[in-house]
Amino acid sequence: MxxxxxxxxxxxxxxxxxxxxxxxxxELLPGAAEGLLLLRELGFLLVVVTNQSGVGRGRLTRSDLAAVNRRMLELLERGGVALDGICCCVHREDQGCPCRKPGTALAREAARRLWLDLAECVVxxxxxxxxMLGRRLGCTSILVNTGIGGGDGSFEVRADLEAADLLEASRALRDRLLP
Ligand SMILES: [Mg+2]
Incomplete structure (x- = not known):
């Protein structure tokens, strides 16, 4: 596993x-590529799980989404890191799909395909x-708050760890795993 x-x-x-x-x-956030590299060093596969309801809303096409993802991969590659997968939910919230986070369908499918032990995984x-996705999967959860866009400001569910960015999150995870 x-x-x-x-x-x-x-x-x-x-x-x-x-x-x-x-x-x-x-645009990559500060610490993103470095954080992913550290996760890789710690033995984690790297799978993006993203809600992209803009597709379901008609705000972008599937090919727009693919082009944005490709660009992200290019930028990460320059930072020396490759991902193992990108899973996108393209539905609107009102469609009630099982894959929109905190729905677990995409992560569970990845877990089946990649032979993952969810108890050892992190969101x-x-x-x-x-x-919430992390809670439902039984994974460790880490909340990042870069202060650069994103975040819904209403963290009613506490994460296991909190960090300012992906690099800090990865370091916090390393400190927890390697005493
Ligand atoms: Mg987000």
């Missing part, structure tokens, strides 16, 4: 610009829905 970091995209890896449909608008994101 392997372990994985389930990562939010907007507000965690890249700047949250809200329904981003232009690859030129992709890292900037919103309550990310923390």
């Amino acid at each position: 392997r372990k994985c970091a389930f990562l939010d995209r907007d507000g965690t890896i890249i700047v949250d610009r809200g329904y981003l449909n232009d690859p030129d608008g992709v 890292i994101g900037d919103k309550t829905s990310d923390v």
Whole structure:
């Protein structure tokens, strides 16, 4: 069994610009590539799980979404890090799908495909829905709050760890794993 970091995209890896449909608008957040590298060193697979209801709302197309994701991958590659997967929910909230976070369908599917031990996995994101996803999966949860966009400001569910950005989150996780 392997372990994985389930990562939010907007507000965690890249700047949250809200329904981003232009690859030129992709900007890595400070510490993102370094944080992912450290997670990799700690033995985690790296899988992005992201809600992209802008597709369901008609604010961007699936090909816009793919172009934005590709751009993020390019920028991460320059930082020396590759992801193991990107899972997107493209439904609107009112469609009641099982994959929109905090719905667990995407992460559970990844867990089946990648032979993950969910108890060893971590969810890292900037919103309550990310923390709730971690709770529901039985993973460690880490809330990042970069102060650069993102975040819903209403953290009614406490995360296991809190950090200012992905690098700090990864260091906090390392400190917990390696006493
Ligand atoms: Mg987010």
